[in-house]
Amino acid sequence: MIRNIFAVCSLLSAVPAFAGWYTCSTESHARIFTYSDDNEYMARDLAVGNCKRDSSTKNSECESRLGCVYAGQYNPIYTCETESHGGLFSGVHEVYTVAQFYAVDICKGNSSTSNSECESRVLCDTYGPNVAPYQCEAVSNGHLFRGAARTAQNASYMAIDNCRAHPSTNNGECERQVACNGSYAPPSPPFPPSPPSPPVPPYELRCTTTTSGNMPYTGYSPQESINSCVAGEQARPQGRPWDCDPQHTICVRR
Secondary structure, eight states: OHHHHHHHHHHHHTSOOOTTOEEEEEEETTEEEEEEESSHHHHHHHHHHHHHHSTTSOHHHHHHTOEEEETTSOOOOEEEEEEETTEEEEEEESSHHHHHHHHHHHHHTSTTSOHHHHHHTOEEEOSOSOOOOEEEEEEETTEEEEEEESSHHHHHHHHHHHHHHSTTOOHHHHHHSEEEEOSSOOOOOOOOSOOOOOOOOSOOEEEEEEOTTOOEEEESSHHHHHHHHHHHHHHSTTOOGGGOSGGGEEEEEO
16 A cells, blocks of 8 residues: 555656646756645755755755746746857756756766856846847958857857867957847846745645655655654664655645
């Protein structure tokens, strides 16, 4: 019976958000972790917890890059782009911080890029996917180099970097002799990480994490009961701290 309940919980965690649900997402090292639930605190805890359990992520990034959206309100889609050494990298997500850092981390993960350029050149907008990009051209020693991006900044950087990379060009000319044209407005100013969600209904959440040895541990959030489980099992001679995870956790409202 317990296994069946766990299976149902696993399926629910994969269900996309619908009216009245919160969807929380976070990002670390170009990995995105998302969890949806009708309780915002559970969605937050499990998105961050799933991120932290991945061996390729960083705990501080999992926590600081978290954002949530509420299915009952309008949520814009953010598109972020950054450029380095002639390469263009993008991230698209309804959580601003996730889109931003995903683009940056994808850029950093490329062996031919500069981390500082990846971080300093990222820009975001909410224009959607069907936009005409800016077109920029750089000229040096009779050679023409082009760049195209959602922002004039990154289109010009792309043209300049492609120009600099050519063995017969002059870096100064590449930087001075660049021109751009575009067909839509400049990017909006930086967005807030995420709009505030509607208040959570006033009820108490009680969670229980049960190990395979039938040892229950309770808390007022999934993470609290999991932490209690880990501490309790580590203190027992035959403890099972590896059982302390969301798959062994059930929460109810009171």
